[in-house]
Structures are given as structure tokens and as C-alpha cells.
Amino acid sequence: MNAPVLAPPRFTDPTVFGRVAVLMGGTSSEREVSLDSGRNVLEALRSRGVDAFAVDGIPALLEAIGAGRVDRVFNILHGNRGGGEDGVLQGVCEALQVPYTGSGVLGSALTMDKVRTKQVWISEGLPTPRFQRIPPGGDPAGALRAAAAALGYPVFVKPSCEGSSVGVFRVLSEVDLAPAAEFAAGYPGELLAEQMIQGEELTVGILFDGTTHVALPSIHIVPAGEWYDYQAKYHADDTRYLCPGLEGAAEDEIRRLASAAFVSAGCHGWGRVDFMRDRATGALYLLEVNTAPGMTSHSLVPKAAAKLGIDYPSLCWRVLEATVGEGAHR
Structure with a gap:
């Protein structure tokens, strides 16, 4: 795989986008991150002459659409249950025939x-750490103990349907299970226990250029602490980001896997694919896809795009371009 090459932007006139609702905030557990991302996106689009305005949450968006004030949506809601990454927003926009950024109903859900x-x-033969499902209810402590024993310590315990490291527990041995079990007892959804890959955390941004989905240069995330938790993601200034994160054949492979993972999950437009790389073997393992990645000062897709000479406003412009023309959601 050669170095990433994107086609030139398809448009230069901001009026092609009409009135753009930058959808942020919402009611998910990732509300504050979304508001931060949304403010940045709004400022960037306006700096390029786009007629963009802020909308907080899906009910407010429906009101704006009903009033005829929205031609398309830049979705920067994060998470589910009032966030914009679970397919609900996408279904609403398609039913109302309003174009929107990012993946469709299937890929988002x-x-x-x-x-x-x-x-x-x-099923596609793509590598991902071994895992065990933890259904809600019952005896969460017992279920977690059994799952961790089946996988072998260390493991991560995390909600199946959250992001931004919300509710993630690093369990090195059985004595570390208590906080995860306490969380599980009060959490209404499904959890998973996942084999902990000892090694490097990497991520790859994906961006549609009007013709194909391009995997951006990888980023190797080096937190100052032991792992890349919520604090390291959104607040710490001592996390290091190395881009590209790998070299040669390894960089080609992580970008190939990112593209395959993104497409096989039915995703479109833009996103971010997260990995772990085993320190001992160099093997890569897929963790998850983010279909509305963060766009804060600490976020990773803007860092990767900058490596290709794409500044933050230009990145936002390119994401918005995917809502116009062939392949756009309607």
C-alpha cells in the first residue's frame, strides 16, 4: 500500500452546502466531549464561509428541520441514548430526506x-482480541469472574455500547474485579470482558474523498500513565502522539486492516479505527470503530489529517463534502 493520497476537494463554493446544522451535545454519557467537538467544528466551517449553526441534541434538530432551517447535518454527537452514533439519528435524517455526515443506519448501529x-x-477473518459477553442482570460479579477466568488475566471489562473509555476497567487479577462488578451491578446494558493485548495502542482515521475511503497515517498513542483512559484522552497534555505510528510493511498492514474493518462494518464517510499491537509478536488486533470521532484539541483524526497537509477547517470541509452528490445519505 502506498502513502495515503486523497483526491482534491470537489467544491470550493460554501453555498453548495446550504444551511448546515452542526449537531452536538445531546444526552449521552459523552455530552461534554461532543459539545467541545461541536464548538470546534462550527468555528471551522464558519471560517470557510459555510452557513453553519449549532443545534443541541436530536429533539432540537427535529424542530429546526420542521421549521425548514436545515439543508444538511454535520453530526458530531457522540455515543448512544441521545448521542448520534447508534443509528437513531441516521434513521430520522433518512426518513426526513436530510443529508448527514458519517455512516448510515447499519454502520452506526x-x-x-x-x-x-x-x-x-x-466472520470476515479479521483479528480482534478474544472476548466474553456479560449479559445484564443476574450475578455480575460471578459472570465477570467466570469470563475473566476463561480468557485469562489480564482483561479489560467495558460496556458493549459506550465510548470515550466510559465504564472501562483494567483487571490485572481477580482482586481487581470488585470495581468492575460494582459498575456492572448498576449498568443496564451488556458488558464484555476482553483479552488485554500487552503492547502499543494505535489508531487509524478513515476519510472519504468522493471516490474511495482512504486510510490516513496511523497514530501511536503514548500516554504518560499506564493506559489511555478518559483523563489521557481529553485532559492530559503529556500524552504523546507519534504519526505515522508504524513504518514500512507494518504501516501498510494497519492501514489495510483499518479499511477492511471499516467497510466490513458497513461504515461510510469518515471515522476512526482503534487497534492494539502485541509487543511480543507485532500482531495487530482491532478494538472498535468510531463513526463520529472526537474533534477536540486532543483528538486524533485531525492529527492524522494534518500529517497530509489537511488543516482542521479543511478536514471539516471534506467530511461535509461526503453529504453532497453520489453516495450521500438521503
Whole structure:
């Protein structure tokens, strides 16, 4: 695979986009991150002359669409249950024939569910860490203990349908299970226990250029602490980001796997695919897909795009371009 090459932008006139609702905030657990991302996107689009305005949450968007004020939606909601990554928003927009950024109903709903995404990847022969499902209810402590024993310590315990490291627990041995079990007892959804790959955390952005989905240069994430948790993602200034994260054949392989994982999950437009690389063997393992990645000052897709000379406003412009013409959601 050669170095990433994107086709030139298809449009230069911002009026082609009409009135753009930058959808942010919402009611998911990732609301604050979404608001931060949304403010940045709104400023970037306006700096390029786009007639963009902020909308907080799906009910407010429906009101704006009903009033005839929306020609297309830049979706920067994160998460589910009031976020914009679980297929609900996408279904609403398609029913109302309003173009929107990012993946459609299938890709959004599927990738919000880590368990089902892994099942698709396994069926496609793509590598992902071994895992066990933890259904809601019953005896969460016992279920977690059994799952961790089956996988072998260390493991991660995480919700199947959350993002931004919400509710993620690193369990090195049985004595570490108590906090995860306490969380599981009060969490209404499905969890998974996942084999912990010891090694490097990497991510690959995906961007549609009007013709194909291009895998951007990988990023190797090097947190100052032991792992890349919520604090390291959104607040710490001592996390290091190495781009490209790999070299030569390894960089080609991670970008190939990212593209295959993105397409096999039914995704479109733009996104980010997260990986672990085994320190001992160099093997790559797929973790998850983000269909509305963060766009904060600490976010990763803008860092990868910048490596190709695409600044933040230009990245937002390219994401919005995917809503116009052939292949756009209607």
C-alpha cells in the first residue's frame, strides 16, 4: 500500500452546502466531549464561509428541520441514548430526506455495539482480541469472574455500547474485579470482558474523498500513565502522539486492516479505527470503530489529517463534502 493520497476537494463554493446544522451535545454519557467537538467544528466551517449553526441534541434538530432551517447535518454527537452514533439519528435524517455526515443506519448501529462488531470481524477473518459477553442482570460479579477466568488475566471489562473509555476497567487479577462488578451491578446494558493485548495502542482515521475511503497515517498513542483512559484522552497534555505510528510493511498492514474493518462494518464517510499491537509478536488486533470521532484539541483524526497537509477547517470541509452528490445519505 502506498502513502495515503486523497483526491482534491470537489467544491470550493460554501453555498453548495446550504444551511448546515452542526449537531452536538445531546444526552449521552459523552455530552461534554461532543459539545467541545461541536464548538470546534462550527468555528471551522464558519471560517470557510459555510452557513453553519449549532443545534443541541436530536429533539432540537427535529424542530429546526420542521421549521425548514436545515439543508444538511454535520453530526458530531457522540455515543448512544441521545448521542448520534447508534443509528437513531441516521434513521430520522433518512426518513426526513436530510443529508448527514458519517455512516448510515447499519454502520452506526453495528459499530456502537462492540460485541456485534467483533462478531462481524471474526466472520470476515479479521483479528480482534478474544472476548466474553456479560449479559445484564443476574450475578455480575460471578459472570465477570467466570469470563475473566476463561480468557485469562489480564482483561479489560467495558460496556458493549459506550465510548470515550466510559465504564472501562483494567483487571490485572481477580482482586481487581470488585470495581468492575460494582459498575456492572448498576449498568443496564451488556458488558464484555476482553483479552488485554500487552503492547502499543494505535489508531487509524478513515476519510472519504468522493471516490474511495482512504486510510490516513496511523497514530501511536503514548500516554504518560499506564493506559489511555478518559483523563489521557481529553485532559492530559503529556500524552504523546507519534504519526505515522508504524513504518514500512507494518504501516501498510494497519492501514489495510483499518479499511477492511471499516467497510466490513458497513461504515461510510469518515471515522476512526482503534487497534492494539502485541509487543511480543507485532500482531495487530482491532478494538472498535468510531463513526463520529472526537474533534477536540486532543483528538486524533485531525492529527492524522494534518500529517497530509489537511488543516482542521479543511478536514471539516471534506467530511461535509461526503453529504453532497453520489453516495450521500438521503
